Amino acid sequence: MAEDTALNPDYLIADEAELAALFPATHQLAIDKCMPALDAHSRAFIARAPFLCISTQSPDGLADVSPRGDPAGFVRVLDDHTLLIPDRPGNNRLDTQRNILANPAVGLIFMVPGFDETLRVNGTARLTRDPALLATMEVQGRRPTTAIAVTVHEAFLHCAKAFRRSRLWDPATLQDxxxxxxxxxxxxxxxxxxxxxxxxxxxxxxxxxxxxxxxxY
Incomplete structure (x- = not known):
């Protein structure tokens, strides 16, 4: 990897203690809101979401983020600890799936058009080709070849600041x-x-x- 000569090494943050000294302490509510499973609000948010991003990590430690989208409710909640994401046709690079096989840790961000808040889910993932499960995610007569089953370790709602700063849903900000x-x-x-x-x-x-x-599809 090429060295970034534009960064002054005198200002690079070297450890967690140095980082923590720059910011106030975490608000207790930001800690308390993290749940070890999905509750009614998380389930309802997922049911409304037509889009998510899933982050994975390759065997050599390179991070990857992949967008996933379908009609709202395309992610199935099997129970309070398990999500199922259909894998629709793509470019067949299989980056996300290969990464999951090497390192099951994943992070998800669910988005709902018009909502400035997001839902974040962290957990571990496995790949399934269970025909009974895949049949429930069939669209236009076609079922996915695989699905990503995520075991939820942490779920929490994220505040609106990023979306309000970006004005993401504001029609006035749409570009040609x-x-x-x-x-x-x-x-x-x-x-x-x-x-x-x-x-x-x-x-x-x-x-x-x-x-x-x-x-x-």
Whole structure:
């Protein structure tokens, strides 16, 4: 890994004691709100959430975060300690699944459009191909090949500050997607070292949309 010469080593924080000295003590409520299982509010939040991010760690210690989305309620709550996340078709890199096999520790953040609060869940994960469970997560006649079963170790609601600072759900902050290159245009540039010509780009974009249509589930 290249050394970041822009960081002044005199100001790098070296240990937890140095870090703690910079901030006030943790508010007791921030400690008390952490639960070892899902309660009624957590369950209701998950039932409303159409989107989450799952963090994992590779065998060599590299962190990874993957987005997961589906209609609200796509994550099944099997019991107060167990969540089930369907694995929908993707690019088949299998980063999340491979990481789970090597290191089962995971972190989840659930988001609900219009809610400034989030739900955080930390736990351990396993991969299942149980046909009875996969059948309950079938969409458009297609069931996932695998699902991620998360054993909940800690769950807590997170305050609204990040979303209010970012104004994430504020329609006034929406940006024009056309002001930025398309996904296929950027990947073409990154992988070939040259921008696509207009005719080539039009076909690449059309192919991507067709792939979305065919392989969403």
């Amino acid at each position: 997607r056309k002001a930025f290159p398309s996904l296929r245009a950027m990947i073409h540039d990154q992988t070939t070292g040259r921008p696509a010509d207009p005719a080539e780009l039009e076909k690449l974009d059309a192919d991507l949309e067709e792939a979305y249509r065919r392989s969403m």
